[in-house]
Amino acid sequence: MEAKDIISPENVVYKKPTLLNDTNMHYCPGCSHGVVHKLVAEVIEEMGLEEKAIGVSPVGCAVFAYNYIDIDWQEAAHGRAPAIATGIKRCWPDRLVFTYQGDGDLACIGTCETIHALNRGENIVIIFVNNAIYGMTGGQMAPTTLIGQKTSTCPYGRDPEIHGYPLKMADIAAQLEGTCYVTRQSVESVASILKAKKALKKAFQASMDGKGSSLVEFVSTCNSGWKLTPSKANEWMKENMIPFYPKGDLKDTTNE
Amino acid sequence: MFYFVISTIITTFARQKETLDKNKYYFMAKMKGAIVIDTTRCKGCVLCVEACPQKVIALAGKVNVHGYPYVEAVKQEACIGCASCGIVCPDGCITVYRKKIEE
Amino acid sequence: MAEEREVVLMKGNEAIARAAIRCGVDGYFGYPITPQSEVIETLAELKPWETTGMQVVQAESELASIYMVYGAAGAGKKAMTSSSSPGVALMQEGITYMAGAELPGVFVNVQRGGPGLGTIQPSQGDYFQATRGGGNGDYNVIVLAPASVQEMADFVDLAFELAFKYRNPAMILSDGVIGQMMEKVVLPPFKPRRTDEEVIAQCPWASTGKKKGQARRVITSLELKPEAMEARNLALQEKYRKIKETEVRYETQQCDDAEYLIVAFGSAARIGEKAIEIAREEGLKVGLFRPITLWPFPTKEIAAMAKGKKGVLVAEINAGQMVQDVRLAINGAVPVEQFGRLGGIVPEPEEIVNALKTKLM
Numbered sequence: 242m243e244a245k246d247i248i249s250p251e252n253v254v255y256k257k258p259t260l261l262n263d264t265n266m267h268y269c270p271g272c273s274h275g276v277v278h279k280l281v282a283e284v285i286e287e288m289g290l291e292e293k294a295i296g297v298s299p300v301g302c303a304v305f306a307y308n309y310i311d312i313d314w315q316e317a318a319h320g321r322a323p324a325i326a327t328g329i330k331r332c333w334p335d336r337l338v339f340t341y342q343g344d345g346d347l348a349c350i351g352t353c354e355t356i357h358a359l360n361r362g363e364n365i366v367i368i369f370v371n372n373a374i375y376g377m378t379g380g381q382m383a384p385t386t387l388i389g390q391k392t393s394t395c396p397y398g399r400d401p402e403i404h405g406y407p408l409k410m411a412d413i414a415a416q417l418e419g420t421c422y423v424t425r426q427s428v429e430s431v432a433s434i435l436k437a438k439k440a441l442k443k444a445f446q447a448s449m450d451g452k453g454s455s456l457v458e459f460v461s462t463c464n465s466g467w468k469l470t471p472s473k474a475n476e477w478m479k480e481n482m483i484p485f486y487p488k489g490d491l492k493d494t495t496n497e
Numbered sequence: 498m499f500y501f502v503i504s505t506i507i508t509t510f511a512r513q514k515e516t517l518d519k520n521k522y523y524f525m526a527k528m529k530g531a532i533v534i535d536t537t538r539c540k541g542c543v544l545c546v547e548a549c550p551q552k553v554i555a556l557a558g559k560v561n562v563h564g565y566p567y568v569e570a571v572k573q574e575a576c577i578g579c580a581s582c583g584i585v586c587p588d589g590c591i592t593v594y595r596k597k598i599e600e
Numbered sequence: 601m602a603e604e605r606e607v608v609l610m611k612g613n614e615a616i617a618r619a620a621i622r623c624g625v626d627g628y629f630g631y632p633i634t635p636q637s638e639v640i641e642t643l644a645e646l647k648p649w650e651t652t653g654m655q656v657v658q659a660e661s662e663l664a665s666i667y668m669v670y671g672a673a674g675a676g677k678k679a680m681t682s683s684s685s686p687g688v689a690l691m692q693e694g695i696t697y698m699a700g701a702e703l704p705g706v707f708v709n710v711q712r713g714g715p716g717l718g719t720i721q722p723s724q725g726d727y728f729q730a731t732r733g734g735g736n737g738d739y740n741v742i743v744l745a746p747a748s749v750q751e752m753a754d755f756v757d758l759a760f761e762l763a764f765k766y767r768n769p770a771m772i773l774s775d776g777v778i779g780q781m782m783e784k785v786v787l788p789p790f791k792p793r794r795t796d797e798e799v800i801a802q803c804p805w806a807s808t809g810k811k812k813g814q815a816r817r818v819i820t821s822l823e824l825k826p827e828a829m830e831a832r833n834l835a836l837q838e839k840y841r842k843i844k845e846t847e848v849r850y851e852t853q854q855c856d857d858a859e860y861l862i863v864a865f866g867s868a869a870r871i872g873e874k875a876i877e878i879a880r881e882e883g884l885k886v887g888l889f890r891p892i893t894l895w896p897f898p899t900k901e902i903a904a905m906a907k908g909k910k911g912v913l914v915a916e917i918n919a920g921q922m923v924q925d926v927r928l929a930i931n932g933a934v935p936v937e938q939f940g941r942l943g944g945i946v947p948e949p950e951e952i953v954n955a956l957k958t959k960l961m
Contacts, residue, residue: 430585
C-alpha cells in the first residue's frame with residue numbers, strides 16, 4: 242500500500258484544529274505557545290463552544306493570540322486580563338471567558354488582578370504559560386525565573402540577595418477559596434500534551450458550570466530566551482523547571 | 498504415562514499453531530500511516546523528528562518562503578500513524594492519516 | 601416605583617448611583633475613595649443585581665476597576681466606574697486603552713485637592729487630566745461638568761448616549777462639593793437594561809461571542825504597522841472633529857448686556873452665580889458663562905460672547921487650567937484673568953467679585 246492510498250479524508254487521525262486559522266503563528270520555532278494555542282482551539286471546538294468563547298490576550302509573546310484562534314477576543318493591558326475577563330463574564334455569564342497570560346503578565350505586573358479575580362471565584366479560566374523569562378522584550382528576568390538561571394537582567398544568575406525568590410503562583414492560587422481547579426501541566430511530549438488537554442477541558446467545563454475560577458499553568462520553554470535548541474529547551478525544562486514547579490492538580494473541587 | 502507424553506506433545510503443537518495463527522492475524526490487520534506536512538507553516542524546530550518512533554521525518558535541507566528550514570517525510574512507508582509528530586508540532590503543520598491494512 | 605417623577609433630596613454621589621440603575625447600566629465596577637464612596641455604597645445597598653440585573657463589583661483597585669469597565673464595554677455593555685483624583689490618575693492607562701480601542705465606557709471623577717494623595721476637600725485640579733488626556737497618545741474623552749445634583753443624575757444617561765454614539769469613553773467631571781451636597785432632584789424614569797440580542801444588534805463591533813460565518817471581533821488598541829496606525833489615528837481625529845462640531849454644551853446667565861464675564865464650571869459656577877448676583881447689586885454688569893462640556897470646549901461660543909466685553913475672569917478651584925482654553929478661544933481680543941483657590945479651599949462668592957474688581961477694573 243502506498244501513501245497516496247492512505248491519504249484520504251476518512252483516514253485522518255490528527256489535523257490542525259479548524260479554530261486555529263491559517264495565519265502562520267509568529268512564535269519562535271519550537272515555542273510552547275504554539276502547542277497551547279492548539280489545545281485551546283481543540284478543546285473549544287470539541288466542547289462546541291466556538292460561538293460562546295471570548296478570550297483575553299496579554300502583553301507578551303502571545304499579544305497576537307487573537308490573530309490565530311478564530312473566536313472573539315479582547316486585548317488587555319499588561320497584567321489586567323483577569324479584570325477585563327471579570328467585566329466580560331459578569332455581564333455575559335453564559336459565555337466561556339478565559340485569559341491567556343505569560344509569567345510577566347500574570348505574576349508580576351498583574352499579580353493583584355490575578356489573585357483577586359481568582360479569589361472572587363469569577364467563573365473564568367486563567368491560562369498561565371510559564372517559561373520563567375520575559376520572551377517578547379528580549380529575555381529579561383521574570384518573577385518565575387529560577388535561582389541561578391541567567392537572563393539579560395541577571396546575567397550572572399538569579400541571586401536571591403539581589404533579586405528575591407521565584408514566585409509559585411499555582412501554589413498561591415490553590416490556597417484561595419474562590420478557585421475550584423488549579424493545575425500544572427506541560428506540553429513537551431505526547432503524554433504530557435494529552436494530559437494537559439484533559440486539564441484544560443476540565444477547567445473550561447468548570448467555568449461553564451459556575452464552579453468558580455481555574456488556573457491552568459503550562460510549564461513551558463522559551464528556547465530563544467534560554468538560548469537553547471527547542472529539544473534542549475525541553476530537556477532543560479524537565480530537569481530544572483518541573484522539579485521547582487511540579488506538575489499535577491494542586492486543587493480540584495470541581496466534583497463537589 | 499505414554500498417554501500423558503502423547504497428549505503433552507499434541508497440546509504443545511496445538512499451542513504453537515495457535516500462536517502462529519495469532520501472528521498471521523497480526524500481520525493481516527496492521528496499521529499503516531502517512532503524513533502530509535504544510536511546509537510553509539513549518540519552522541524546522543524538529544520536535545516532530547524527535548517525537549517520531551519510526552524515523553519517518555527529517556529536515557529537507559531546503560528553506561521555505563519564510564526562510565525557515567522545513568522537514569519532510571523521508572520514510573513514509575515506516576509510518577504507523579501514531580500522530581506523535583502532529584501532536585507535538587507547535588504550528589499544527591502535520592496532518593496524520595492512518596488505515597488498517599487487511600490482506 | 602414611588603420615586604418616579606417625585607422630587608427627592610439627596611447627595612450628588614447618591615444621584616449618580618440611582619441614575620445609573622434607572623438608565624439601564626449593566627455594570628458598575630469601583631473602588632472606595634473619599635469623597636465619592638457613596639456611589640458604590642448606594643449601589644451595594646440598593647442591590648440592583650436583584651432587580652435590574654445590574655452587576656456591582658468592588659474591585660481590588662482603581663486600576664482593576666477601569667479594566668473591568670474596558671472588558672464589559674468591549675463586550676457592548678453599559679459599564680461605568682467612579683473615583684476621585686488620585687484614583688483617576690491610576691485609571692489613566694485604562695482610559696487611553698479604551699480611547700484607542702474605541703470603547704463606550706463611562707467614568708466619574710469627583711475631584712479632590714492634589715497633587716499626589718492631596719486632601720479630601722474639593723478642587724477642580726483635574727481639568728488638564730480630563731481634557732488634555734492624562735494617558736499616552738493623541739486622544740480625547742468627552743467631558744461633562746455637572747454643577748448640580750440634578751445634572752449629576754441627568755448626565756449619567758447623557759454620558760452613555762454620547763459614549764455609544766461615538767464609541768468613545770465619556771467622563772463626568774464632578775467635584776467634592778457637588779458630590780457631597782444635598783439638593784432636590786427629579787430622578788430619570790426607569791429604562792430597562794438592553795437584552796443580549798439588543799446589545800449584539802446595537803454593537804456589532806463588540807466581542808460578544810463569534811457566530812458561525814461571522815468574522816471575529818478583536819477589541820484592541822495595538823497596531824504595529826505604521827501606516828495602519830496613522831490611519832487609525834486619523835480616523836480618531838476625524839471622530840473628535842465631529843464631536844467638537846456637534847456636541848458642545850454650555851449655559852449663560854445675564855451675558856448679553858454684561859460688560860464683564862465670569863467663566864466657570866462645576867461648583868465654581870455655582871459660586872459664580874452668587875458672585876454675579878452680588879456684582880449686579882453693586883451695579884456691575886457681570887454675566888456668567890458656564891461650559892457644560894469641557895471637551896469639546898465651547899471655544900467659538902466663548903469667543904463670540906466675549907466680543908466687546910471689557911474683561912473675562914476665569915474662576916476655577918485650581919492654579920489656572922481652564923483659563924488656558926479660555927485664552928486660546930478669546931485669542932487676545934479681551935483681557936483674560938484667572939482667580940483660583942488651591943489646596944482644596946472652596947472660595948466665597950465675594951472673593952470672586954473682588955478678584956474681578958482688582959484684576960480687570
